[in-house]
Amino acid sequence: MVVMEIAPLQWVLGLVLILSSLGVLLAKEAVHACLSFMLALLTLAGLYLELHVELIAALQVLVYAGAILVLFMFVIVLFQDAHAKILHSKARSNRWLIVSSASLFAAAFLLFAIWMPNVNHHVNQGTLQPAQFGTLKSIGKALYIDYFFPFEAVILLFLVAIVGALYIGKKERS
Amino acid sequence: MDVTFFIFLSMAMFVIGIVGVLFKRNILIFILSIEMMLNAGNLAFVAFSKTWGDQTGLLWVFFILVVAAAEAAIGLAIVINQFRNRQVVDIDQYDELKG
Numbered sequence: 001m002v003v004m005e006i007a008p009l010q011w012v013l014g015l016v017l018i019l020s021s022l023g024v025l026l027a028k029e030a031v032h033a034c035l036s037f038m039l040a041l042l043t044l045a046g047l048y049l050e051l052h053v054e055l056i057a058a059l060q061v062l063v064y065a066g067a068i069l070v071l072f073m074f075v076i077v078l079f080q081d082a083h084a085k086i087l088h089s090k091a092r093s094n095r096w097l098i099v100s101s102a103s104l105f106a107a108a109f110l111l112f113a114i115w116m117p118n119v120n121h122h123v124n125q126g127t128l129q130p131a132q133f134g135t136l137k138s139i140g141k142a143l144y145i146d147y148f149f150p151f152e153a154v155i156l157l158f159l160v161a162i163v164g165a166l167y168i169g170k171k172e173r174s
Numbered sequence: 175m176d177v178t179f180f181i182f183l184s185m186a187m188f189v190i191g192i193v194g195v196l197f198k199r200n201i202l203i204f205i206l207s208i209e210m211m212l213n214a215g216n217l218a219f220v221a222f223s224k225t226w227g228d229q230t231g232l233l234w235v236f237f238i239l240v241v242a243a244a245e246a247a248i249g250l251a252i253v254i255n256q257f258r259n260r261q262v263v264d265i266d267q268y269d270e271l272k273g
Contacts, residue, residue, distance in 0.1 A: 014183050021190045021210060030202050037206050040187075044213055047180070051224050056216075056235055063239050068209065068246045075250050076202055082263045086199050092266040102196045109185050116178060133224075134232055147233055154240050161244030165251040171258070 010050055017043040030076045030083050034069065041065045053134040180221035187214035201256075201265050205249045212242045 020043060023036030041064045048057035076083075132138050143151055187210060194207030216235045223231025257263060 010179065014179065017183060018186050018190075021187050024203065024206055024210065025190060025194050025198070030200055033203050033206060037210065040210070041213065044217060047183075047217065048220060051180075051220060053220055053224065053232060056220060056232060059236070059239055060216075063243060064209075064213075068243055071246060071250055072202065072206065075253060078254070079202075079257055079263055082257065082261065083200060085262075086264045089264055089267070091199060098196045102193050105192045106189050109189050113182060113185060116181060133227060134229055139229060139232055139236075142229060142233055143236065150233075150237065154237055158240055158244050161247055165247040168248070168255050169251040 007050070010047070013043050013046050013050065017047070031073075034072050034076055037072075038065055038069050041069065055134060055136055055139055177221050177225040181218055184214045184218040184221070187211075187217065199265050201253050201263050201268065204265055205246065205253070208249075209242055209246065212238055212245075 017040055020036045020039040024033045024040070027033040027036055041060060045057045045060040045065070048054075048060060191207045191211035191214060194210065195204060198204055198207065216238055219231040219235050219238070223229055223235075253263065256268065260267070262268070
């Protein structure tokens with residue numbers, strides 16, 4: 001096992017990240033789960049800052065914590081009475097199937113974690129200088145020149161998603 | 175900078191997301207767990223990208239952000255539609271497509 005050189009701040013952020021992700025699972029109320037997820041997202045943005053990718057951190061806060069989470073909050077508040085109803089209706093899925101598949105996934109990832117330290121992870125043969133890495137200028141250049149067509153495809157996908165969401169969400173006339 | 179720490183974090187977050195998808199019956203928490211798995215992928219992309227000094231991973235993170243936003247919009251639209259028509263947010267009752 002390689003001795004890890006990790007700043008104390010990263011330990012704290014990682015711990016908060018894991019705990020708040022667990023909070024999403026363990027929270028009884030949907031609003032609490034949503035707030036816990038917001039804490040996880042902000043911690044993730046802190047980790048990105050710690051890695052010196054400020055642009056991604058800013059995007060994370062703006063898109064996730066700013067837009068998606070607000071959307072979730074609106075929908076959760078809209079259905080306030082319905083969340084409690086779940087506890088009264090019976091679960092139809094096979095409990096043991098769920099438990100076994102979840103533990104299978106966890107075991108697979110544990111195996112991967114045991115194998116992981118053997119990976120040569122101190123490779124640094126980057127083509128970019130550290131000063132240029134992850135800046136708005138270099139990412140913008142790559143996005144609009146090297147990755148122009150994927151970018152346009154993603155724009156199209158987003159447009160389709162907006163129109164589809166409007167169509168699905170609109171009230172049906174009967 | 176050690177990438178192993180971040181990959182461990184990302185893996186833990188992904189497993190928590192999978193467990194949420196498998197166990198939670200509230201459809202909103204279900205979608206939140208999917209978002210959490212996407213975020214775990216983002217963290218791995220950023221960590222590897224930083225380790226190898228290649229910013230292609232950051233571009234992938236950008237694309238994943240957009241796809242996650244689209245997915246949340248569609249998912250919540252479906253949730254609202256189903257709630258309006260049938261008053262359920264329980265995932266066991268989302269069985270209208272069952273043959």
